[in-house]
Amino acid sequence: xxYLFTTPDQQQEMLNTIGVSSVxxxxxxxPDELRFRGDLNLPVGKTELELESEIRAIANRNRNxxxxxxxxxxxxxxxxxxxxxxxxxxxxxxxxxxTPYQAEASQGSLQVFFEYQTLICELLGMDVSNAxxxxxxxxxxxxxLMAMRVTRRHRKIVVLGSVHPEYREILSTYLEQxxxxxxxxxxxxxxxxxxxVSDSLDDQTACLIxxxxxxxxxxxxxxxxxxxxxxxxxxxxxSTDPISLGLLKQPGDLGVDIATAEGQPLGIPMxxxxxxxxxxxxxxxxxxxxxGRVIGTTSDRLGxxxxxxxxxxxxxxxxxxxxxxxxxxxxxxxxxxATVYLTLLGPQGLREAAERCCRLAHYxxxxxxxxxxxxxxxxxxxxxxxxxRYRGDVRDLSRRAAEAGFAIGPTLDRFPGQFxxxxxxxxxxxxTEKRTVEEIDRLAEALSF
Amino acid sequence: MRNQQATQLIFELSLPGRRATRFPDAGVGPRNLTDLxxxxxxxxxxxPLPEVTEPDVxxxxxxLSTLNMSVDTHFYPLGSCxxxxxxxxxxRWASLPGIVDxxxxxxxxxxxxxxxxxxxxxxxxxxxAGLPAVSLQPAAxxxxxxxxxxxxxxxxxxxxxQRTKVIFPASAHGTNPASAAIAGFxxxxxxxxxxxxxxxxxxxxxxxxETAVFMITNPNTVGLFERDIAEISRxxxxxxxxxxxxxxxxxxxxxxxxxxxFGGDMMHYNVHKTFTGPHGAGGPGAGPIAVRDFLEPxxxxxxxxxxxHADGEFVYSLVxxxxxxxxxxxxxxxxxxxxxxxFYLKTLGARGVREVSETAVLNANYLLxxxxxxxxxxxxxxxxxxxVVSAKELQTKRGISAMDIAKRLLDYGFHAPTVYFPLxxxxxxxxxxxxxxxxxxxxxxxxxxxxxxxEDPEFLQQAPHSTKNSRPDDVAAARHPVLKWTSAP
Numbered sequence: 001x002x003y004l005f006t007t008p009d010q011q012q013e014m015l016n017t018i019g020v021s022s023v024x025x026x027x028x029x030x031p032d033e034l035r036f037r038g039d040l041n042l043p044v045g046k047t048e049l050e051l052e053s054e055i056r057a058i059a060n061r062n063r064n065x066x067x068x069x070x071x072x073x074x075x076x077x078x079x080x081x082x083x084x085x086x087x088x089x090x091x092x093x094x095x096x097x098x099t100p101y102q103a104e105a106s107q108g109s110l111q112v113f114f115e116y117q118t119l120i121c122e123l124l125g126m127d128v129s130n131a132x133x134x135x136x137x138x139x140x141x142x143x144x145l146m147a148m149r150v151t152r153r154h155r156k157i158v159v160l161g162s163v164h165p166e167y168r169e170i171l172s173t174y175l176e177q178x179x180x181x182x183x184x185x186x187x188x189x190x191x192x193x194x195x196x197v198s199d200s201l202d203d204q205t206a207c208l209i210x211x212x213x214x215x216x217x218x219x220x221x222x223x224x225x226x227x228x229x230x231x232x233x234x235x236x237x238x239s240t241d242p243i244s245l246g247l248l249k250q251p252g253d254l255g256v257d258i259a260t261a262e263g264q265p266l267g268i269p270m271x272x273x274x275x276x277x278x279x280x281x282x283x284x285x286x287x288x289x290x291x292g293r294v295i296g297t298t299s300d301r302l303g304x305x306x307x308x309x310x311x312x313x314x315x316x317x318x319x320x321x322x323x324x325x326x327x328x329x330x331x332x333x334x335x336x337x338a339t340v341y342l343t344l345l346g347p348q349g350l351r352e353a354a355e356r357c358c359r360l361a362h363y364x365x366x367x368x369x370x371x372x373x374x375x376x377x378x379x380x381x382x383x384x385x386x387x388x389r390y391r392g393d394v395r396d397l398s399r400r401a402a403e404a405g406f407a408i409g410p411t412l413d414r415f416p417g418q419f420x421x422x423x424x425x426x427x428x429x430x431x432t433e434k435r436t437v438e439e440i441d442r443l444a445e446a447l448s449f
Numbered sequence: 450m451r452n453q454q455a456t457q458l459i460f461e462l463s464l465p466g467r468r469a470t471r472f473p474d475a476g477v478g479p480r481n482l483t484d485l486x487x488x489x490x491x492x493x494x495x496x497p498l499p500e501v502t503e504p505d506v507x508x509x510x511x512x513l514s515t516l517n518m519s520v521d522t523h524f525y526p527l528g529s530c531x532x533x534x535x536x537x538x539x540x541r542w543a544s545l546p547g548i549v550d551x552x553x554x555x556x557x558x559x560x561x562x563x564x565x566x567x568x569x570x571x572x573x574x575x576x577x578a579g580l581p582a583v584s585l586q587p588a589a590x591x592x593x594x595x596x597x598x599x600x601x602x603x604x605x606x607x608x609x610x611q612r613t614k615v616i617f618p619a620s621a622h623g624t625n626p627a628s629a630a631i632a633g634f635x636x637x638x639x640x641x642x643x644x645x646x647x648x649x650x651x652x653x654x655x656x657x658x659e660t661a662v663f664m665i666t667n668p669n670t671v672g673l674f675e676r677d678i679a680e681i682s683r684x685x686x687x688x689x690x691x692x693x694x695x696x697x698x699x700x701x702x703x704x705x706x707x708x709x710x711f712g713g714d715m716m717h718y719n720v721h722k723t724f725t726g727p728h729g730a731g732g733p734g735a736g737p738i739a740v741r742d743f744l745e746p747x748x749x750x751x752x753x754x755x756x757x758h759a760d761g762e763f764v765y766s767l768v769x770x771x772x773x774x775x776x777x778x779x780x781x782x783x784x785x786x787x788x789x790x791x792f793y794l795k796t797l798g799a800r801g802v803r804e805v806s807e808t809a810v811l812n813a814n815y816l817l818x819x820x821x822x823x824x825x826x827x828x829x830x831x832x833x834x835x836x837v838v839s840a841k842e843l844q845t846k847r848g849i850s851a852m853d854i855a856k857r858l859l860d861y862g863f864h865a866p867t868v869y870f871p872l873x874x875x876x877x878x879x880x881x882x883x884x885x886x887x888x889x890x891x892x893x894x895x896x897x898x899x900x901x902x903x904e905d906p907e908f909l910q911q912a913p914h915s916t917k918n919s920r921p922d923d924v925a926a927a928r929h930p931v932l933k934w935t936s937a938p
Contacts (some may be wrong), residue, residue, distance in 0.1 A: 002796075002797050002801040002804045002805050002808070002884065003533075003534050003536065003803075003884070003885045004804060004808050004841040004884055004885070005885070005886065005887035005888070006808060006811070006812075006887070006888060011811065014811055014812075014815040014888060014890070015811070017815055017819070018811075018814050018815055018818050018820050019818075021865055023807045023810075023811055025515040026807075026810050026811060026831065027705055027810070028679065028813055029673075029674055029676055029831065030674050030676065030705070030706055031676055031679065033679070034678070034679060034706050034710060034711045035705065035706055036705060036706050036710060037534070037581070039704070039799035039800065039803075040575050040576050040577060040703075040704050040799040040802060040803075042573055042576060042577075042794060042797075042798055042799040043569075043573075043795060043798060043801070044798045044799075045795070045796055045797045045798025045799075045800065045801045046795060046796060046798070047794070047796075048538050049794065050915050051538070051542070051683065051795055051796060052538075052542075054795075055542045055545065055792070056545065056562075057562075058547075058548075058561070058562040058565065058566055059542075059545040059546065059547030059548045059562065060547055060552055061561055061562030061565075062547040062548065062559070062560050062561075062562040062563050063546070063547045063553060064559050065547075065552075065555040065556075065559030066547050066550045066551055066552075066555075066799060068555075068559070070552055071887075072552045072554050072555070074554050075780075076552055076553055076554070076585045076780065078550075078552065079500060081470075082469075082470050082503075082921075083501055084469070084506055084507055084748060086719050088501075088506075088507070088510045088511070088514075090540065091510075091511070091514045092520070092521030092522070092535075092730070093514035093515060093517045093519045093521065093522060094517065094519070095519075095727040095728075095729050095730070096516055096520035096521045096532075096536070096727050096728065097517045097518065097519040097520070097728065097729075097730045098525070098527060098530055098730065098731065099728075099730070099731045100727040100730065100731070101527075101865075101867075102518075102855065102856075102859065102864065102865050103918065103921045104856065104859055104913050104916040104917070104918050104919060104920075105517065105518040105859050105864055105916065106516075106517055106518070107513075107516040107517070107916075107918060108513040108515065108516035108517035108728070109517055109730035109731070109919055111456070111458070111513055112510070112513060113730075113731075114458075114729075114932075114933070114934070115458060115460070115934070116581050117932055117933050118458075118460065118933040118934045119499075121587065121933050122496050122497050122498055122654050123496045123498070125496070125806060128932050128933065129932070129933070133776055133777055134588040134589065134592065134732075134733075134783075135588065135779055136779060137776070137778050137779035138588070138592075138912070140778075145631075152881060159726065161854050164779065164880045166776055166779040166780070167779060169775050169776040170777065170778060170779065172775055172776070173599065173749070173774055173775035173776055173777060176633070177599060177602055177632055177633040177635075178631075178633050185491050189756040190479065190544075208787050209624035219486070219487075219490050244746075245492070245495075245496055246495050246496075247482070247486070247491060247492065247495075248486075248492055249490060249491065249492045250492065250496065251930060255490075262779075269549045270549075270551060270552050270553070270583070271543075271548070271550075271551065271783065271784050271785045272551040272552075272553050272563050272780070272781055272784040273550050273553035273779070273780025273781040273784055274588065274733070274778070274780055274781065274782055274783040274784050275588070275732070275735075275783040275784075275785050275786060276779075276780075287930065287932070293731065294930075294932055295932070296924065296926045296927075296930050296931050296932050297926070298918050298919070298921050298922045298925050298926035298931075299922055299925070300918040300920055300922065301911060301919045301920040301922075302867065302919060302923045304917075304918055306917070306918035306921050307921075308921045308923055308926050310923075310926045310927055310932065311927055311928055311930060312923075312927075313623050313927065316591070316623040316626075317622075317625075317870070318623070319622075319623075319627070320623045320626040320627060320636075321626035321627060321629065321630040321636040322630070323623070323627040324630050325627070325628075326591045326592075326594065326624050326627035326630075327589070327591055327592075328589070328590075328591050328596055328623070328624050329589050329591075329731050329732035329733075329734055330732055330762065331729070331731070331732040331733050331894075332728075332729045332730035332731030332732050333729030333730060333733060333734075334729075334732075334733060335725070335731075336510075336729075336730070340506060340510060342498055343459050343498070343499055343501055343506050343509075344469040344470045344506055345467070345470050345496045345498070346467070346468060346470075346498050346499060346500045346501065347467070347494070347495040347496060347497060347500065348468060348471075348495065348500075349469065349470040349471065349472065350495055350496065350498065351495040351512070352471060352472040353472050354495075354684045355475070355482070356472050356473070356474070356475045358482070358485060359475035359477050359480070359485070359487070359736075360475050360477065362477075363475070363477040363770030380839050381485075381487055381490065383484050383486070386626055398865050399556075402556065402559065402706065407552065407555055407559075409554055410554040410729070414554070420928070429720060433472050436476070436843055437475070437476050437477060
């Protein structure tokens with residue numbers, strides 16, 4: 001079944017028009033020795049009815065994972081998704097369109113992305129946003145590359161050890177080949193030591209990369225870190241949890257020059273890690289150094305206002321090897337989800353969601369640290385996620401929690417080489433607004449061994 | 450019929466006090482937030498987001514959607530983008546509980562279903578490529594290019610070879626040189642020959658022991674199969690270089706010929722093109738890469754491996770290749786899109802997959818035949834799954850540009866082809882009908898183009914005439930960029 005229209009009679013008619021006798025003739029210019037003959041070794045095609053039960057069976061094999069009550073964090077969170085988000089994102093007019101090259105045929109998507117850019121600026125307190133990147137990790141890397149272009153310093157960046165280990169790994173993948181040194185400042189107390197950070201910055205440093213709330217869930221001293229970076233002429237690049245901004249000060253108020261975020265909490269399902277949404281916004285002066293698609297307003301032939309892809313002169317299809325990035329898409333459908341999500345929540349809804357996360361997380365921390373085998377790893381302020389130290393084997397802990405119906409983590413042994421040896425027995429616990437007091441009580445009971 | 454009120458900016462619909470989503474109180478007793486968080490970290494007010502109701506939101510975004518053309522509503526022959534039909538069953542299956550709600554840090558024993566699917570996807574992509582090792586990490590085609598180039602760089606470094614050059618033809622996608630530059634290579638561009646194919650003599654003159662990779666799209670961007678690809682590969686391998694196949698045009702050759710069999714060492718797929726991941730108004734995509742066995746140790750991870758088990762069941766686990774370049778992104782990959790590709794391949798099977806390419810090539814050649822008496826075809830009189838016509842002659846004689854034609858097509862209810870790409874063809878219109886269009890649609894599209902070619906040039910220069918907007922001023926947009934809404938002072 002390949003969704004084809006052409007009947008055998010039509011096919012013959014079309015071949016006659018072309019002037020060949022068979023479909024095979026259409027491939028005659030491919031040298032015979034390069035042709036693949038026979039059938040590819042793929043499973044036999046199946047009908048919708050057959051696959052429906054096969055795929056439901058596969059989904060059910062994962063149910064022993066998804067039926068666990070989710071206290072997992074580490075950059076992906078089980079937040080509530082209002083039904084209106086799914087309703088809009090399921091419209092074929094959005095999800096089966098492509099990049100809005102033809103503005104007149106794409107005013108719907110273009111306006112959505114313009115609204116997205118505005119909402120992201122409002123959320124982060126920044127001047128300009130692009131129309132999104134792949135996900136939070138690559139957004140952070142793109143911000144680092146952008147900082148190098150802005151500062152014209154290509155030799156060194158400084159990143160805190162409290163930044164998501166996978167984000168730091170992507171930084172290495174991208175930057176090692178370019179001969180850029182990545183200095184990682186350990187965060188042994190769960191947050192950065194500002195003096196240590198200051199010592200590692202110099203006048204060759206393009207940027208300081210900070211995540212707050214960080215990988216452990218704790219808040220960094222952003223204002224002091226901004227000052228330290230700016231003293232050396234480096235930019236402050238941040239990654240943040242968008243939900244936390246219902247309560248916490250915005251990156252724009254904390255001295256951040258390029259703010260990024262993983263947009264998954266904004267109405268995007270976890271779907272085993274992607275697709276997600278890379279948020280990137282910056283101060284106005286850096287606008288033309290931004291990577292990725294950007295939408296702007298203009299007027300048309302008749303003087304009516306409308307939306308277009310803007311600042312395309314930065315992009316790969318025009319600038320080729322001199323482009324600000326090789327990226328040629330935004331995450332349109334996910335940007336749509338985030339746009340609908342943020343408009344549904346509004347300022348009060350976002351605040352309520354953030355407050356509920358924060359209060360429940362603190363309740364959970366109190367309950368769990370009262371247990372004999374746990375202590376809070378770091379005595380630092382946190383938002384919705386915190387690190388616990390377990391007096392035992394953390395793998396054993398995950399297993400016992402799962403047997404009792406809970407998923408908790410990730411445990412830090414999952415990220416070999418990315419943390420100090422003293423952190424091996426740490427486990428993260430994330431609490432979203434979807435959790436309840438009863439669930440937390442049951443989790444505490446289950447872990448009281 | 451357009452609802453002008455609902456399609457104002459969402460910010461203009463906002464009225465303080467309106468609400469859509471509420472959350473219950475945490476139920477943990479009254480405590481000041483300042484007991485939980487330092488006062489210095491707290492914002493005085495939440496972000497100034499718009500305040501609207503749920504009906505506002507629905508009416509706004511539903512009405513906006515009607516201002517789009519899409520595959521679900523229109524023929525969308527955007528060359529190089531493979532805008533084929535997106536089966537609805539994929540949407541349902543990708544949203545099933547157990548799939549859509551899977552946290553990436555669940556332990557492997559609890560996600561065996563998902564890992565089994567991703568393993569099978571790796572295997573199917575390897576088979577179609579004729580290349581044995583696959584990484585599903587890259588989030589899009591350009592991301593796949595970068596991943597493969599970094600993989601090649603790691604391979605050369607490991608062998609102690611200093612190779613600095615990436616070569617590509619002038620007809621290449623802009624992402625090829627952009628990816629090469631980000632991977633730290635020097636870019637060398639080849640002119641293409643009169644036939645639209647790679648100029649072998651020129652290629653030879655550029656090859657040396659500093660050559661790392663030759664990037665080539667095959668079939669290429671003018672819609673022709675590079676018939677000398679085996680010779681090109683031989684030349685590259687002779688100097689120790691690698692051949693990268695940009696898989697943007699895989700829709701032409703599924704089960705017909707395989708990149709690994711015609712000499713490619715690495716390639717990326719665009720799952721959102723070839724295997725029906727919906728384009729999402731720009732994304733998400735998925736850009737998995739396939740490589741030869743000697744490059745496997747350098748691939749970005751994680752990759753799914755399978756092992757036998759005592760009770761006969763397979764056990765799936767995530768591994769990182771031994772000398773991996775590392776991660777390209779967080780978590781496993783753009784799983785939602787990979788799944789849709791998986792569902793598609795499971796529906797089609799080997800026969801169905803080949804039919805896709807046969808029909809895509811049949812449709813393109815049929816349409817080409819219907820157009821070539823009035824639109825100039827600079828390269829070849831046959832094509833693969835897409836072709837490029839030039840409006841140069843119409844422009845010279847009558848002042849009708851490729852853009853005019855593209856814009857006027859919107860009035861006829863067709864999305865425009867890709868215009869002004871590839872750069873090697875003046876006034877280019879790149880047309881890719883895909884296999885999921887009927888002869889009737891192709892006939893209607895050809896008739897529309899024929900009619901447009903005879904229309905009054907001045908009328909065409911002002912097209913489209915039926916859309917909400919016509920001919921936005923791009924130059925003004927870039928000169929004074931307005932990239933967000935601001936409230937009136």
